[in-house]
Amino acid sequence: MRKFSLLDHNSVPKHEIMQEDEVRSVLGNYQIEKEQLPKLKESDPVTKELGAEVGDVVKITRISQTAGESLYYRLVIE
Amino acid sequence: MDTKIPSIPKRIGAIKFGLISPREFRKMSVTAVITADTYDDDGYPIDMGLMDLRLGVIDPGLKCKTCSGRAGECPGHFGHIELVAPVIHVGFNKMIRKTLRAICPKCSRLTLDPAKKAGYLEQLAKLKEMGHLPDSLINDVFKEAAKAKTCPYCNDADGKPRKKTVIKFEKPVEYIEDGEKLTPTEIRDRFENIPDEDVRVFGMDPENARPEWMILTVLPVPPVTVRPSITLESGQRSEDDLTHKLVDIIRINQRFQENREAGAPQLIIEDLWELLQYHVTTFFDNEVSGVPPARHRSGRPLKTLSQRLKGKEGRFRGSLSGKRVNFSARTVVSPDPNLSINEVGVPLQIAKQMTIPVRIIERNVDLMRMYVNRGRANHPGANYVIREDGRRIKVTDLNHEELAEKIEPGWTVERQLIDGDIVLFNRQPSLHKMSIMAHQIKVLPNKTFRLNPCVCPPYNADFDGDEMNMHVLQTEESRAEAKILMQVQENILSPRFGGPIIGGIHDHISGMFLLTRNENFISKNGALELLRKADIRELPEPAGHTDDGEPYWNGKQIFSQIVPRGLELEFPAKVCFQCETCKKGDCENDAYVVIKDGELIKGTIDENAIGAFKGLVLDKVVKEYGTTIGAKFIDDVTRLAIRGVMRTGLSFGIADEDVPNEAKIEIFDTLVKAEEEVHDLIKAYEAKELEALPGRTLAETIEMLIMQKLGKARDNAGQIAGNHLGLENSAVIMAKSGARGSMLNLTQMAACVGQQAVRGERIRRGYSQRTLPHFKKGDLAADAHGFVKASYKSGLNPTEYFFHAIGGREGLVDTAVRTSQSGYLQRRLVNALQDLEVQYDGSVRETRGVVVQFKYGEDGIDSTKSDYSKPEAVHRIVRAVTGKEVE
Numbered sequence: 030m031r032k033f034s035l036l037d038h039n040s041v042p043k044h045e046i047m048q049e050d051e052v053r054s055v056l057g058n059y060q061i062e063k064e065q066l067p068k069l070k071e072s073d074p075v076t077k078e079l080g081a082e083v084g085d086v087v088k089i090t091r092i093s094q095t096a097g098e099s100l101y102y103r104l105v106i107e
Numbered sequence: 108m109d110t111k112i113p114s115i116p117k118r119i120g121a122i123k124f125g126l127i128s129p130r131e132f133r134k135m136s137v138t139a140v141i142t143a144d145t146y147d148d149d150g151y152p153i154d155m156g157l158m159d160l161r162l163g164v165i166d167p168g169l170k171c172k173t174c175s176g177r178a179g180e181c182p183g184h185f186g187h188i189e190l191v192a193p194v195i196h197v198g199f200n201k202m203i204r205k206t207l208r209a210i211c212p213k214c215s216r217l218t219l220d221p222a223k224k225a226g227y228l229e230q231l232a233k234l235k236e237m238g239h240l241p242d243s244l245i246n247d248v249f250k251e252a253a254k255a256k257t258c259p260y261c262n263d264a265d266g267k268p269r270k271k272t273v274i275k276f277e278k279p280v281e282y283i284e285d286g287e288k289l290t291p292t293e294i295r296d297r298f299e300n301i302p303d304e305d306v307r308v309f310g311m312d313p314e315n316a317r318p319e320w321m322i323l324t325v326l327p328v329p330p331v332t333v334r335p336s337i338t339l340e341s342g343q344r345s346e347d348d349l350t351h352k353l354v355d356i357i358r359i360n361q362r363f364q365e366n367r368e369a370g371a372p373q374l375i376i377e378d379l380w381e382l383l384q385y386h387v388t389t390f391f392d393n394e395v396s397g398v399p400p401a402r403h404r405s406g407r408p409l410k411t412l413s414q415r416l417k418g419k420e421g422r423f424r425g426s427l428s429g430k431r432v433n434f435s436a437r438t439v440v441s442p443d444p445n446l447s448i449n450e451v452g453v454p455l456q457i458a459k460q461m462t463i464p465v466r467i468i469e470r471n472v473d474l475m476r477m478y479v480n481r482g483r484a485n486h487p488g489a490n491y492v493i494r495e496d497g498r499r500i501k502v503t504d505l506n507h508e509e510l511a512e513k514i515e516p517g518w519t520v521e522r523q524l525i526d527g528d529i530v531l532f533n534r535q536p537s538l539h540k541m542s543i544m545a546h547q548i549k550v551l552p553n554k555t556f557r558l559n560p561c562v563c564p565p566y567n568a569d570f571d572g573d574e575m576n577m578h579v580l581q582t583e584e585s586r587a588e589a590k591i592l593m594q595v596q597e598n599i600l601s602p603r604f605g606g607p608i609i610g611g612i613h614d615h616i617s618g619m620f621l622l623t624r625n626e627n628f629i630s631k632n633g634a635l636e637l638l639r640k641a642d643i644r645e646l647p648e649p650a651g652h653t654d655d656g657e658p659y660w661n662g663k664q665i666f667s668q669i670v671p672r673g674l675e676l677e678f679p680a681k682v683c684f685q686c687e688t689c690k691k692g693d694c695e696n697d698a699y700v701v702i703k704d705g706e707l708i709k710g711t712i713d714e715n716a717i718g719a720f721k722g723l724v725l726d727k728v729v730k731e732y733g734t735t736i737g738a739k740f741i742d743d744v745t746r747l748a749i750r751g752v753m754r755t756g757l758s759f760g761i762a763d764e765d766v767p768n769e770a771k772i773e774i775f776d777t778l779v780k781a782e783e784e785v786h787d788l789i790k791a792y793e794a795k796e797l798e799a800l801p802g803r804t805l806a807e808t809i810e811m812l813i814m815q816k817l818g819k820a821r822d823n824a825g826q827i828a829g830n831h832l833g834l835e836n837s838a839v840i841m842a843k844s845g846a847r848g849s850m851l852n853l854t855q856m857a858a859c860v861g862q863q864a865v866r867g868e869r870i871r872r873g874y875s876q877r878t879l880p881h882f883k884k885g886d887l888a889a890d891a892h893g894f895v896k897a898s899y900k901s902g903l904n905p906t907e908y909f910f911h912a913i914g915g916r917e918g919l920v921d922t923a924v925r926t927s928q929s930g931y932l933q934r935r936l937v938n939a940l941q942d943l944e945v946q947y948d949g950s951v952r953e954t955r956g957v958v959v960q961f962k963y964g965e966d967g968i969d970s971t972k973s974d975y976s977k978p979e980a981v982h983r984i985v986r987a988v989t990g991k992e993v994e
Contacts, residue, residue, distance in 0.1 A: 059950055065957045096966035102958075 035078045043090040044075050047102070052086045055102055069103035081105045125315030132325040136187035137161040137173050140328050143357040145336075145346065157353055162186050163330040183330025188356060190324055191363045193291040194384045195280045197391050199321035204276045206301075206309065206318050207294065209252035211261060212272050212284070215300035217308055218255035219248070224308050231310060245310040278397035280384055291384070295322040326387060328353060348409040352390045352401065359383045434461060434579040440534075441570050443557035444749055445640070447742045448609060449595045451532050451546035452557025453524060453577065455486060458550040461579045462490050462521035463528060467514055475520045482507035486523055486550070493519040524548050524579065529586045531578040531593065532558070534566040538933065541565035541598050541608060545589035561615070561741055562595055564719040565608050596738035599729050605970030606726050610719035613846050615745045617837075618752030619712040620682075620844035622662040624697060628653070629660045633754065640746040643668045662751070663707040669743040670724070671732050675987060676702040678723050681713040681845040700724075714845025717744050721845070730974060759837045764857045764900040770831040774824045774858050778896050781820030782889050785813050789887045809887065810869060814862065817894050821861035825854025828898075832857065860895035860903065863914035869893055870910055881906050 035041055047055070056063060063086070069076055071083055081087055085105045093099040138161045145158045152158035152169075160172040163183030171181035195203065211218055219227075227248050234241045257268040275283040282289040298319035306313040334347035346354075363379040389401040392413035400408040416422045436457045443452055467475050481488035483502050492500050492510055495517045502510055514520065524530075526549055533543040544565070551557055556575055563569060580586045591597070601608035611619065622637070629637070634646055647668065649658035679689065683698040692701050692709050700710030702724070716724040725744075729737030766774070791797045792809045799808045829850060832839050838856075841847045855861065863870055870893035876884040882891040890896065893910035897903045903911055942954050949967040951960040964970075974980045982993045 059948065059958065059961070061956060061958065065952075065955070067958060091965075093965040095964055095968070096962070099962065099965040101961060 035074055041075070042092065044079055045088050045090075046079055046081050047086045047088045051088075052102075055086070063104055066102050066104040068106045071105055071107050076105055083107055123315060125312065126317065126320040127327075128317065128320050129323075129325040132185075132187050132327050135185050136327065137184040138186045140186045140188050140353075140357060141361075143354045143361070145350065145354075146344065150344075157328070157350055157357070158331055158336070159186065162328065163332045165331055165335045181332070183332030185330060186328035188326040188328055188353075188360060190326055190383070190387075191360050191367065192380055192383065193295050193322045193324045194380075194387045195291050195294070196321055196323050197280060197388045197395055200276070200280065202318075203294065203321050204274070204282070205249045205253070206298065206321075207274050207282060207289075209249050209309075210297065210301060210305075211258035211269060212297065213263075213269055214258060214261040215297050216258065216260045216302065217248075217305040218252045218258050218260075218271060219308070220259050223251070224305070227308050231308075241310050248308055248310070279395050280388060290380070291322050295319050295324075298322065323387065326356065326390075348403070348411060349390070351403070352386065352409060352411055355401070356383070356386045356390060359386055432578065434581060436461060436577045436579075437574055439555045440558055440568060440573050440575045441555040442560045443551075444560055444745055446549060446557060446559045447547075448559045448561050448599075448738055449547050450549045450559070451530065451577070452549050452551040452555075453530075454554050454556070455550055455552055456554065457577070458524040458548070459483065459486050459488075460490075461524050463524065463579060464493070464519050464521050464581060467516050467518045467520060469516050472514070472516060475522070476511045476514060478522045479507060479514055479520060480511035483523070487525045489520045489522045491521040493521070524550065526550055529580055529590050529594075531580065531589060532556075532566075532575060533578070534568050534573065534575045536930070538567075539565075539601075539603070541601065542567075543593065544595045544598055545593040546595060559742075559745070560612060561609050561719065561745055563612065564610075565598065565601070596734040599734060599737050599741070600726070600971040602969070602971050604720075605973060606720060607722050607729065608719060610722040610725045610741060611714075611717040611745055611748060612719055614752050614757070615748040616714050616718055616844050616846035617757055617841050618748030618750075619666070619717055619744065620840060620846070621755045621757065622712075622748070622751035623666050623707065624662070624711040627662040629662065629665060631658060631660075634660045634665055637665050637747060637750045637754065638668055639750070641669050641743045665747070665751075666712055667706045669740065669747060670702065670705040670707065671728055671736055671740065672705040673987075674702055674705045674724075674727065674731070675983060676700070676724060676727055678715065680711050681715040681718075681721075682711060682843050711844075713843075717741075717748075718845055730972070757837050757840070759841075761900070763832075763836055763838055764853075764898075766828050766831045766857050770827055773827050777823050777827065778820055778859060781816055782896075784816050785889050788812055788816070792887070813887070813889065813892075814869060817862050817889055821854065821859050824858040825850060828854060828858035856899045858898050860898060860907070860911065862889075863893035863895060863910040865913060865917050870913055872913075879906055879909065 036044060052063075056066075059065075063084075066086065069081075069087055071081075076087070079087065083105050087103045087105060089101040089103065091099050091101060138155055138159050140155060140157055140159065142153055142156045144153050144156050146156075147153050152160050154160075160169065161184060163173070163181045164171045164176075164178045167178050170177060171184075173184045174181050176182075209217055217224065227244070230244055231241050234244060255271060257270055259268065261269050263269045272284050274289070277283060282294065298317070298321070301318055303313040306316075306318060309318070311318065329349060334349040334353075336344050336346045336350065339345050359379060359382050363376070363383055366375055366379060385398065386401070388395060388398055389409070390411055393400045393409050393411040394414065401411070402408055414421075419425060436453075438454065438457070446452055465471065465475060475489070478487060478489040479492060479502060482504060483490045484504065488507075489502050491502060492514055494500065500506075500510065526547075528548045529545050530548055531543055532546045535542075537543055542565070544562070546558075549557075556577065558568075558575075566575070568575065580589055595609065599607050599609045631646070638646075646660065647664055650661045650664060652658050677691070678700055680698045680700050682696065683689075683694075684696055689699065691699050693699075694709070697709065697711050700712065700716060701708040712724070715721050725737070725741065728740045732740075788797070788809060792805065795805075797805060797809060797812075799805045800811065803811065829839065832853070834840070834843070838848060838853050839850075842850050842853055865872065870878055873879055877886060878891060878893070882888075890906065893914065895903055895907040895911055897907055943951055943959055944953075945951050945963045949962050950958050951963050952958050985991070985993050
């Protein structure tokens with residue numbers, strides 16, 4: 030039986046783990062440190078589903094009412 | 108010991124709570140206080156008296172003997188009084204009582220067996236680790252220990268476990284054990300004997316809080332700076348209430364000591380002890396129940412320590428959380444449509460009181476000299492001048508001429524308010540940024556603040572007695588900032604919905620509607636009269652000539668005069684009938700507004716054009732021409748509208764609710780028919796012929812169907828009444844143009860009030876199976892469940908009236924509950940969000956720089972600057988530039 034994936038759900042936006050250089054460019058863009066990103070708990074179901082580890086940055090692509098599509102970045106923490 | 112308080116600010120690492128020990132009292136004390144006297148005959152503080160120079164100084168010119176600071180520099184230092192006998196601290200009564208009951212009277216050990224003690228200690232440690240409050244657990248400890256009948260640790264003379272005594276507490280500070288009063292000394296002795304490990308089970312840390320410290324043996328004397336004496340005009344010194352209280356304590360303490368040393372009888376000693384206890388008690392709290400409050404010679408109760416902190420005017424709510432400001436004024440507001448929206452009318456009395464400091468330079472010295480010369484009684488004058496050395500000199504009737512001579516560059520003049528000064532204007536509750544806006548002053552006679560009725564919506568003000576506050580800005584920078592950011596015209600568009608929050612209300616809308624609908628024949632005089640206040644010097648080409656050859660204009664032309672040139676706009680008006688296919692410019696109801704090059708070609712101006720919240724013309728003018736022209740447009744529109752409504756006149760009376768007889772019959776028939784249909788429904792229901800709607804029971808279905816039927820009947824009745832009232836009825840004009848009221852209000856006045864509901868259902872409460880004894884049990888008919896057939900005009904019958912009162916009460920309760928709840932919700936939301944800031948890169952961050960939104964609102968758009976980003980906006984620009992439609 031195929032396991033149901035959280036990410037397939039209609040209401041869950043697209044999550045992906047970002048590459049190191051991609052993270053660096055985002056941080057550079059906003060001139061911030063990693064710690065100044067919004068957080069995502071390690072215990073969060075989405076984190077587990079993605080297999081993200083503490084210190085990873087997750088990129089979230091959301092459908093936005095105002096902007097069509099919007100990007101959001103979260104740092105995985107303990 | 109270094110008692111000098113360093114002036115370098117320090118970071119607070121931790122806060123320790125505990126009881127303060129007598130040792131610590133003595134350690135922090137700079138002197139023992141032994142004499143009750145304050146000053147000697149020369150007015151010099153007595154050594155070891157209550158005003159001892161080591162306790163700090165308040166008189167200018169003297170130096171503190173502890174820190175050698177002068178008055179103002181010296182923070183004050185504590186002293187102490189050695190109490191001859193221990194007394195109970197009132198604040199700890201509850202704890203003392205609990206502790207007394209929990210320990211053995213003889214061996215002072217906590218009356219729990221060792222295993223239980225260990226268990227409690229473990230639980231306490233666990234709670235501490237989790238960061239939870241241990242209060243309830245500690246209560247359990249006391250409760251269980253108090254339950255014990257015998258002490259598990261010691262035996263009485265017979266070798267049996269010692270029985271515990273019952274300790275009764277009597278207000279205010281007496282503990283009775285087996286009919287005998289426990290003296291504070293005895294209590295203290297018992298507490299002293301409690302072993303440290305038992306104290307820990309109480310949840311106390313014996314290092315920082317030993318139970319015996321709840322009984323005072325040393326009383327700290329607060330610094331002089333805490334209880335400053337004031338010198339009355341007569342030169343007499345008047346001491347602070349706390350000082351009075353301390354004098355009492357020292358006196359009794361001395362008498363007590365003398366009596367005891369003289370070997371006075373026990374009775375006298377006890378009396379004195381009680382008196383000392385009374386004074387110490389009231390020193391802490393003068394409102395303890397069971398203790399007569401200590402009074403001043405005048406009979407006024409003394410304000411002692413606890414009274415200083417407690418309550419609305421106390422230190423916490425009154426001084427620390429409460430903010431009071433200077434340069435502010437408050438009075439009732441009233442309307443003045445002739446003021447600009449940027450202005451506020453300020454009463455002359457207020458303008459004379461309030462000042463703006465102006466630094467004298469070479470360029471304004473003559474002007475300032477004029478102000479000073481006019482004095483303070485002669486508006487616009489000056490109230491104070493400040494010399495170069497910072498001395499403030501009051502301008503009086505006697506010295507104004509002399510001062511005017513003296514002033515020179517470098518001085519500062521506090522001049523009175525004049526027209527054009529920028530002030531902040533505010534109405535509570537300040538829920539959004541438009542609750543505080545900057546206005547320009549207009550000094551006016553009479554005693555109220557005057558404001559343009561257009562700015563009522565952002566302040567949510569009306570004129571039924573509302574008061575508003577004004578704050579006068581004191582620096583050039585603040586005035587500039589306020590003018591650029593906070594002036595009313597900068598807030599016409601609300602960031603909440605990107606539309607105008609300031610605009611025409613009530614009469615402005617009906618006035619514009621009356622002026623711009625159909626063909627108004629306006630003579631030259633009429634046209635000039637209408638445009639009088641609008642800086643229009645030339646009339647356009649007349650719309651035509653009457654048979655006499657007199658030129659006439661129509662209302663649309665008049666309105667066009669105040670619309671900025673070049674404005675292009677099309678939209679349906681409020682009066683739009685929402686036909687299936689919109690004929691746009693060819694609308695036969697004149698309900699489609701077309702503005703070309705600032706000229707109103709078609710349509711009627713109503714709420715959708717100039718109303719606050721909805722005005723599309725306003726919106727466009729502000730966005731396209733800027734706030735200054737926007738503000739002028741609002742000023743012009745409102746003045747024109749008021750002239751417009753005065754031209755035709757608009758009044759409403761009880762006769763305007765009259766409907767002709769045939770309409771009454773028609774309405775009656777409609778309602779009767781509806782009642783019959785309801786009756787049929789009920790019959791079908793009772794015969795079980797009715798089919799239930801999906802997901803509903805049969806009873807719910809019939810209720811729903813009845814509600815629907817009656818709702819429709821009410822609407823139909825309203826339609827009939829509306830048709831017969833006609834479009835010329837002033838209430839209809841107001842409802843259709845959006846000025847005030849709705850067609851539903853009219854229906855209720857003229858045709859039928861309709862169903863009264865409680866929680867969205869027909870009224871069911873009352874007697875068993877019926878609402879009132881006027882109806883049969885189980886009657887489901889319309890009138891038995893709160894359908895009001897009558898109109899307000901015709902009058903309600905008693906049962907209808909009662910149902911109406913039920914429905915009305917629900918509405919009142921609802922609003923009362925909703926406002927308090929939503930207010931609290933709003934507060935919490937604002938508190939959580941208040942530090943968020945949109946950065947220059949468009950991200951939203953909080954104070955630490957942590958990003959909350961990567962782009963404000965996900966699209967980074969300021970709603971007040973956006974034009975809804977519809978393709979229409981681009982089309983319009985293309986049209987305006989090329990003159991051609993976009994395909």
